[in-house]
């Protein structure tokens with residue numbers, strides 16, 4: 001049995017803080033409004049799932065949380081996203097700060113064409129860590145944290161492309177952990193994986209929430225039900241319902257949520 005992250009923070013549920021407070025967020029791609037008056041409080045050390053049919057704004061929303069969205073030309077926003085006390089949409093906000101605090105895992109595993117070791121050491125090196133011993137420790141801790149150490153410890157210098165898709169995805173999670181983030185954003189992280197790899201990533205997410213706040217976009221409603229504490233149902237750029245996952249899947253308040261989770265559309 002592998003150990004995961006070394007020291008889990010012990011947080012009294014009463015003392016949990018809001019990690020992201022989104023207020024009246026609107027977002028346009030040119031003339032097309034993709035997000036409409038989004039209001040969501042995302043709590044730390046929880047898994048929050050974002051569900052909804054294709055094109056409803058799920059990816060747009062999580063890419064706004066790390067401001068990756070601004071790479072798209074012509075994007076405009078209004079409203080606020082307060083992360084740890086600061087509005088990240090404010091012009092004066094230093095986006096570099098966010099880059100060191102918020103990691104992201106994408107739908108398709110996207111390791112660099114480098115060795116397994118270098119994939120994980122890359123972020124810490126960029127942040128100025130040069131000491132080989134320190135880097136070795138970070139690489140091992142991150143790979144353990146992502147539950148892949150035992151599978152790769154004897155081939156750290158081999159190219160990451162030689163790993164299976166599921167292993168590559170866990171390597172990408174290790175790459176995130178290496179920068180010691182506060183939040184991990186996951187955009188359909190298991191949709192390209194087989195069922196066994198999916199299960200491994202889901203188990204990993206359960207472990208990681210002890211140390212990190214996780215926001216996961218998923219099309220897989222069973223997955224949202226299995227791993228998240230709260231779920232937001234998006235539809236046509238709006239949040240229709242946001243509450244405890246148990247409630248969303250057992251007694252949703254909005255007819256549209258019920259129709260979606262029972263497979264009537266989407």
Ligand SMILES: Nc1ncnc2c1ncn2[C@@H]1O[C@H](COP(=O)(O)OP(=O)(O)OP(=O)(O)O)[C@@H](O)[C@H]1O
Pocket residue numbers: 029032034052053054055056057058059060061072
């Ligand atoms: N780069 C872009 N340029 C212009 N419009 C975009 C861009 N990306 C997304 N959109 C539009 O914004 C809306 C929301 O898209 P988004 O990708 O956020 O939805 P989604 O819920 O994540 O969908 P899916 O489940 O299919 O990934 C859609 O109408 C989409 O066409």
